[in-house]
Amino acid sequence: MPLPAEMARVFTEEKIDFVKRSDLKAEELLPCYVRLRMPLAGNQNHIGTLYAGALFTLAEIPGGALFLTSFDVQRFYPLIKEMNLRFRRPATSDISVEARLDAEEIERIQNEAEREGKAEYRLALQLKDADGQVVAETSALYQLRKH
Amino acid sequence: MPLPAEMARVFTEEKIDFVKRSDLKAEELLPCYVRLRMPLAGNQNHIGTLYAGALFTLAEIPGGALFLTSFDVQRFYPLIKEMNLRFRRPATSDISVEARLDAEEIERIQNEAEREGKAEYRLALQLKDADGQVVAETSALYQLRKH
Numbered sequence: 599m600p601l602p603a604e605m606a607r608v609f610t611e612e613k614i615d616f617v618k619r620s621d622l623k624a625e626e627l628l629p630c631y632v633r634l635r636m637p638l639a640g641n642q643n644h645i646g647t648l649y650a651g652a653l654f655t656l657a658e659i660p661g662g663a664l665f666l667t668s669f670d671v672q673r674f675y676p677l678i679k680e681m682n683l684r685f686r687r688p689a690t691s692d693i694s695v696e697a698r699l700d701a702e703e704i705e706r707i708q709n710e711a712e713r714e715g716k717a718e719y720r721l722a723l724q725l726k727d728a729d730g731q732v733v734a735e736t737s738a739l740y741q742l743r744k745h
Numbered sequence: 746m747p748l749p750a751e752m753a754r755v756f757t758e759e760k761i762d763f764v765k766r767s768d769l770k771a772e773e774l775l776p777c778y779v780r781l782r783m784p785l786a787g788n789q790n791h792i793g794t795l796y797a798g799a800l801f802t803l804a805e806i807p808g809g810a811l812f813l814t815s816f817d818v819q820r821f822y823p824l825i826k827e828m829n830l831r832f833r834r835p836a837t838s839d840i841s842v843e844a845r846l847d848a849e850e851i852e853r854i855q856n857e858a859e860r861e862g863k864a865e866y867r868l869a870l871q872l873k874d875a876d877g878q879v880v881a882e883t884s885a886l887y888q889l890r891k892h
Contacts, residue, residue: 609791613791614789614790614791614796615787615788615789616767616787616788616790616796616798616799617796617798619766620763640762640763641762641763642761642762643761643763644756644760644761644809644822645822645824649761649763649764650801650805650825650828651763651764651798651801651802651805652763654797654798654801654802654805654828655798655801658797658798658801662791675791675792677832678797678832679831679832680829680830680831680832681797681801681828681829681830681832682827682828682829682830683827683828683829684826684827685824685825685826685827685828
C-alpha cells in the first residue's frame with residue numbers, strides 16, 4: 599500500500615534531517631505525480647543564488663516521494679544509483695519540480711522487483727524558477743528493492 | 746592571490762549555510778590539493794547511510810575549495826555547470842574526498858579566463874569511506890569566470 603498523503607508529506611519533508619534543514623516543501627503528493635519546491639531563503643550560495651546541493655536535493659527527492667505515494671511501501675524500498683545534473687542558469691528564486699510516473703510503469707517496476715528482487719527506474723526532470731524558466735535539467739536512476 | 750589557509754577554511758565550511766548545516770570539514774586546504782570530510786552523524790537517509798545530497802555536497806565543494814587555495818580570488822569566481830554521480834555502495838561511515846589540480850592546469854585555466862572571460866575545468870573524484878572503499882564516483886564541470 600502507498601502511504602496516506604499526510605504521512606507521505608511528513609516522510610518527504612522531515613524523515614531525512616539533511617532535507618528537513620533545507621526546508622524543502624512537498625506541495626503536491628499524489629499517486630503518479632508529485633510537485634516539490636526548494637526555497638531560496640536559507641539555501642543561497644556564495645553569489646546569492648540557490649546552492650547546487652539544494653538543486654540536487656530537489657531533483658533527488660521526487661524518486662522517493664513518488665515511491666511513497668505510488669508504490670507498496672511495505673514490500674519495497676528505493677535507492678539512488680546515478681544522478682546527472684546540468685546547471686543551465688542561475689537559480690534566483692524558489693525552485694520547483696514536477697515528477698510523474700504512469701501507473702503502467704509503476705506496475706512494471708513492482709512486478710520486476712517482486713520477481714528479481716530489484717528493478718530500476720529513471721526520472722528525467724526540469725527544475726524551474728518562479729518565471730517557469732528551466733534552471734537545471736536532471737536525470738536520476740533509482741533502484742526499487744524488495745525487503 | 747589565493748586566500749590564506751584559515752580564511753579558506755572558514756569560507757569552505759561556513760560561507761554557504763546549506764554546507765555549514767551539513768558540518769562538512771575541510772581537513773586539508775593547500776594550493777593544488779584539498780581533502781574534505783562529510784560526517785555521517787546528522788546526515789543519514791531513510792536507511793541510516795549518508796544521504797545522497799550530502800555526497801553531492803562533498804563532491805561539489807572541492808571545486809570551490811581548490812579555487813580558494815589556488816586561484817586569484819580577486820580576479821575570478823567559479824560556477825558549477827554539470828555534475829555526474831554514480832553511487833557505488835552504501836556510505837556507512839564519515840566519507841572523505843581528495844581533489845587535486847596541478848599548477849600548470851591552474852595557470853592554463855586562469856590564462857584562458859583572463860583572455861576569454863571564462864574557462865572550464867573538470868574534477869573527477871572518488872568519495873571513500875573509513876575503510877578506503879569507494880562509495881561514489883563523481884565528475885564535475887566548473888567554469889571560472891572573470892569578475
